Amino acid sequence: MPSRLSVLLVLCLAGPLAGQEPESVFTAVCAKCHGASAEGNAQIMAPSLAGLPHWYGSLQLNKFRDGVRGKHHADLTGAQMQAIAATLTPELVTAIASHLETLQPVPILTPPGADPRRGGELYDEICAKCHRFNGQGERAFRSAPLTTLSGWYLAASLRKFREGVRGSHGADLEGPKMREIAVRLGDREINDLVAYIALLAERYPPGESGRKRAAQ
Numbered sequence: 662m663p664s665r666l667s668v669l670l671v672l673c674l675a676g677p678l679a680g681q682e683p684e685s686v687f688t689a690v691c692a693k694c695h696g697a698s699a700e701g702n703a704q705i706m707a708p709s710l711a712g713l714p715h716w717y718g719s720l721q722l723n724k725f726r727d728g729v730r731g732k733h734h735a736d737l738t739g740a741q742m743q744a745i746a747a748t749l750t751p752e753l754v755t756a757i758a759s760h761l762e763t764l765q766p767v768p769i770l771t772p773p774g775a776d777p778r779r780g781g782e783l784y785d786e787i788c789a790k791c792h793r794f795n796g797q798g799e800r801a802f803r804s805a806p807l808t809t810l811s812g813w814y815l816a817a818s819l820r821k822f823r824e825g826v827r828g829s830h831g832a833d834l835e836g837p838k839m840r841e842i843a844v845r846l847g848d849r850e851i852n853d854l855v856a857y858i859a860l861l862a863e864r865y866p867p868g869e870s871g872r873k874r875a876a877q
């Protein structure tokens with residue numbers, strides 16, 4: 662996991678961010694952890710962001726920026742992202758989030774031994790009403806698009822909600838809804854759900870190109 666020092670180093674090397682093009686900020690700052698094509702890096706727990714809809718990317722970047730996310734004492738990976746987001750202007754948040762949406766999403770890997778059939782039952786019963794039948798989220802509820810994030814990250818995020826490491830800040834409007842759901846999930850159920858979300862990503866390809874294909 663990158664240390665606080667390496668976060669500072671990334672920022673120093675990138676220089677002043679305001680006024681730069683979103684693509685160059687992405688390459689200079691974000692790509693160090695999230696990968697050159699925003700494909701993610703499991704070793705440092707930085708998720709894939711390619712194809713993430715702009716409204717959700719902005720929502721989360723602003724949460725980090727305002728310290729509503731990533732400030733819990735046990736949230737070490739969130740703290741990395743919080744430190745980075747705090748240096749972004751509101752204009753850059755919007756511009757980078759729009760840039761992420763244009764990148765090609767990567768496939769979600771199924772956790773070993775997980776049961777997508779059981780995951781599908783749970784998904785339809787609990788998750789579909791907010792995250793939709795296709796896992797692409799619902800802007801009106803601000804419920805996350807799930808099929809553009811890495812599989813290991815979906816599982817890690819569900820565990821963070823379950824343990825209250827994410828979603829317990831007093832000013833977090835959406836996180837508590839997810840906490841209520843996640844406290845009911847065991848590790849096995851979480852993996853089964855991720856296996857099913859991986860299937861959804863194949864069935865309903867997310868991202869701009871997938872949406873265009875679906876509309877044809």
Ligand code: HEC
Nearest residue numbers: 663668690691694706707708718721738739741742745757
């Ligand atoms: C030092 C490494 C590092 C750098 C640099 C970094 N990130 Fe992150 N980012 C992370 C980690 C780790 C997480 C996961 C945080 C968590 O688990 O809550 C994350 C999470 C995110 C998320 C949340 C995704 C979601 O849906 O939950 C977004 C959006 C994001 N990063 C965007 C960016 C952007 C844009 C930049 C460049 C301005 C950037 N990151 C730079 C490490 C980094």
Ligand code: HEC
Nearest residue numbers: 787788791802803804805815818819835836838839842854
């Ligand atoms: C009542 C509506 C609701 C239900 C039901 C629900 N979610 Fe969510 N979910 C949300 C909202 C809203 C967010 C955004 C939380 C935030 O902003 O931090 C979210 C976020 C998430 C995230 C985090 C994505 C990220 O940014 O890291 C995951 C993973 C997730 N949900 C999975 C699930 C799964 C799996 C289920 C079913 C077991 C489920 N959710 C049920 C509303 C819901």
